[in-house]
Amino acid sequence: MYSSLKVLFSYIGKYKWPIFLGVILSILGSLMVVIGPQYLKRISDEIFDGIGGEMDMDAILFLACIVLTLYLLSVVFNTIESYIIPSTSQRVANKMRRDLNAKINRLPLNYYDNSSTGDIMSRLTNDADTVGEQCGASFSMLATALSMIIGCSAMMLYTNLTLGLICIIPPFAGFLLMRFIMHRTHGFYVAQSVNLGKMNGLVEEVYYGHTVVSAYGAEEECKGRFSDINEDLYRTAYKTRFFTSMMPQITGFVSNLGYVLTCIVGSMLVIEGEITYGVIVAIIVYVRLLNSPLLQLADALGGMQSLAASSERIFDLLLAPEMDDESSKECPDVPVRGDVEFRDVNFSYIEGIEIIHHFSLQVKAGQKIAIVGPTGAGKTTVVNLLMRFYEVDSGSILIDGIPTKDMPREKVHSMFSMVLQDPWVFDGTVKENLIFNGADVPDERIIEACKAVGLHDLIMSLPKGYDTELNANTGLSAGQKQQLTIARAMILNAPMVIFDEATSSVDTHTEKKIQKAMEDLTQGRTSFLIAHRLSTIRDCDLILVMKKGCIVETGTHEELLAKGGFYSELYSSQFENCN
Numbered sequence: 001m002y003s004s005l006k007v008l009f010s011y012i013g014k015y016k017w018p019i020f021l022g023v024i025l026s027i028l029g030s031l032m033v034v035i036g037p038q039y040l041k042r043i044s045d046e047i048f049d050g051i052g053g054e055m056d057m058d059a060i061l062f063l064a065c066i067v068l069t070l071y072l073l074s075v076v077f078n079t080i081e082s083y084i085i086p087s088t089s090q091r092v093a094n095k096m097r098r099d100l101n102a103k104i105n106r107l108p109l110n111y112y113d114n115s116s117t118g119d120i121m122s123r124l125t126n127d128a129d130t131v132g133e134q135c136g137a138s139f140s141m142l143a144t145a146l147s148m149i150i151g152c153s154a155m156m157l158y159t160n161l162t163l164g165l166i167c168i169i170p171p172f173a174g175f176l177l178m179r180f181i182m183h184r185t186h187g188f189y190v191a192q193s194v195n196l197g198k199m200n201g202l203v204e205e206v207y208y209g210h211t212v213v214s215a216y217g218a219e220e221e222c223k224g225r226f227s228d229i230n231e232d233l234y235r236t237a238y239k240t241r242f243f244t245s246m247m248p249q250i251t252g253f254v255s256n257l258g259y260v261l262t263c264i265v266g267s268m269l270v271i272e273g274e275i276t277y278g279v280i281v282a283i284i285v286y287v288r289l290l291n292s293p294l295l296q297l298a299d300a301l302g303g304m305q306s307l308a309a310s311s312e313r314i315f316d317l318l319l320a321p322e323m324d325d326e327s328s329k330e331c332p333d334v335p336v337r338g339d340v341e342f343r344d345v346n347f348s349y350i351e352g353i354e355i356i357h358h359f360s361l362q363v364k365a366g367q368k369i370a371i372v373g374p375t376g377a378g379k380t381t382v383v384n385l386l387m388r389f390y391e392v393d394s395g396s397i398l399i400d401g402i403p404t405k406d407m408p409r410e411k412v413h414s415m416f417s418m419v420l421q422d423p424w425v426f427d428g429t430v431k432e433n434l435i436f437n438g439a440d441v442p443d444e445r446i447i448e449a450c451k452a453v454g455l456h457d458l459i460m461s462l463p464k465g466y467d468t469e470l471n472a473n474t475g476l477s478a479g480q481k482q483q484l485t486i487a488r489a490m491i492l493n494a495p496m497v498i499f500d501e502a503t504s505s506v507d508t509h510t511e512k513k514i515q516k517a518m519e520d521l522t523q524g525r526t527s528f529l530i531a532h533r534l535s536t537i538r539d540c541d542l543i544l545v546m547k548k549g550c551i552v553e554t555g556t557h558e559e560l561l562a563k564g565g566f567y568s569e570l571y572s573s574q575f576e577n578c579n
């Protein structure tokens with residue numbers, strides 16, 4: 001726990017000082033409250049002495065003014081502290097979210113391959129929120145609690161050693177009991193978060209896979225899993241609630257025990273003439289004051305535990321290895337011709353499991369290259385490497401004779417219009433989805449692209465046309481999403497083109513339309529087309545046939561058919577299917 005808090009402290013940098021100031025203010029606020037009873041004691045003694053005789057009102061008023069001033073000062077200190085601490089903590093959380101967001105753009109893609117999106121999201125939201133709430137609050141709460149406990153105890157002993165010693169015992173015994181219970185119940189808290197996580201996971205899974213669940217009639221089995229988790233959650237949740245609600249009972253009881261002891265022992269001491277009546281009043285106030293800091297201390301320790309846990313998860317992400325810094329890489333600002341070369345490229349997603357083996361290829365500017373091959377052959381991987389989404393293990397990829405690893409990544413990305421295998425539609429209007437990240441695209445060009453892919457009529461039939469809001473799950477069919485992403489690539493108008501299975505979800509009529517649009521788009525641009533339907537790539541300049549990460553055949557459609565190899569096998573099997 002301490003090592004993660006240490007990392008957190010070095011991270012928060014300049015925000016350390018406001019937190020430090022807040023801690024000092026809360027200590028000062030507590031001290032004012034702790035000194036107060038000393039004057040209450042003197043007031044009580046004045047009153048006691050005055051009973052039956054002459055009451056010294058001036059002295060009583062003077063002392064009362066001091067007590068009032070002390071309590072007012074405490075309010076002022078605590079008010080400033082309650083402004084400084086939350087605002088500083090929220091600033092730390094804000095900085096953390098910004099850094100996490102920037103970090104996410106610098107992480108290599110394989111980081112995402114190895115972690116769940118939900119988990120990364122949770123770090124950015126839940127964990128950053130915990131830091132925003134606890135960083136500062138738990139420290140100032142700890143400072144307040146400790147200064148109250150130490151101050152009250154010291155003052156009780158100072159006021160009267162015997163009575164002080166006797167009355168300190170119950171609160172501390174109570175605190176030890178609380179710590180013991182907290183320690184023993186820690187498991188329930190952990191189990192509660194685990195069960196909550198399981199519940200979220202199941203709900204998400206069933207929600208996303210709702211159609212599959214219904215189609216396979218798995219509702220009963222899902223209900224069963226849900227009730228099991230829900231039952232576990234109920235059991236752990238009521239236990240944690242029970243133990244949490246026991247804490248105030250314990251402190252309440254020990255306070256009352258303190259009052260009883262003070263009255264019994266105090267009156268004996270008064271009879272023996274060892275203490276005055278005012279001492280009893282002061283000790284009773286201290287016993288009452290000790291009540292809440294003990295609870296606060298327990299809370300602060302719990303808060304620090306969750307702060308440590310959340311910061312550990314955040315720094316785990318913030319300190320993850322990044323992609324290389326490319327700010328020093330420069331690239332001449334000349335138009336891209338489009339010569340592409342793969343030189344003996346080897347690549348593995350996971351160390352030791354090579355996916356692409358000795359891949360070499362030379363493409364002249366303007367050529368249309370098709371990549372075909374069975375599922376899992378490595379077609380998407382090859383274009384991922386060309387886009388520099390991943391770094392090659394060995395070999396190199398050159399565009400116009402310059403190795404892509406010597407160019408900034410953004411430069412490589414900007415050279416391609418890419419249509420991915422999973423069409424991605426985000427929350428926003430149709431138009432925003434079409435000109436994604438582009439600026440000042442004339443409406444005519446957008447409409448032209450949509451007409452070319454056969455989407456214009458559909459868009460015009462939507463309630464607000466091109467301004468209709470879309471989101472990732474609704475509004476468009478899978479094929480329409482593909483049409484939209486193809487139109488997006490056409491609008492981007494980059495020097496080279498990559499289509500990954502761009503027409504897999506559309507009907508033959510739309511496919512023909514898209515094919516025509518693709519022909520226009522790929523005209524004169526180096527293009528890489530990945531296709532399962534071999535009929536769509538017949539006129540490509542070169543067809544690469546891939547199998548298990550290797551190129552097994554290359555040539556034009558006719559050459560490959562004439563060869564009678566793997567391609568012709570694939571082709572005739574599709575042809576047979578058509579018949």
Ligand SMILES: Nc1ncnc2c1ncn2[C@@H]1O[C@H](COP(=O)(O)OP(=O)(O)OP(=O)(O)O)[C@@H](O)[C@H]1O
Nearest residue numbers: 113349350355374375376377378379380381382421
């Ligand atoms: N992110 C990843 N992490 C680890 N392995 C991966 C990853 N992506 C793909 N693979 C593996 O790499 C191999 C090639 O995958 P790739 O996606 O390139 O195939 P593909 O030829 O595009 O197949 P398909 O025709 O089904 O799209 C597969 O065996 C796959 O399991």
Ligand SMILES: [Mg+2]
Nearest residue numbers: 379380381421
């Ligand atoms: Mg693929």
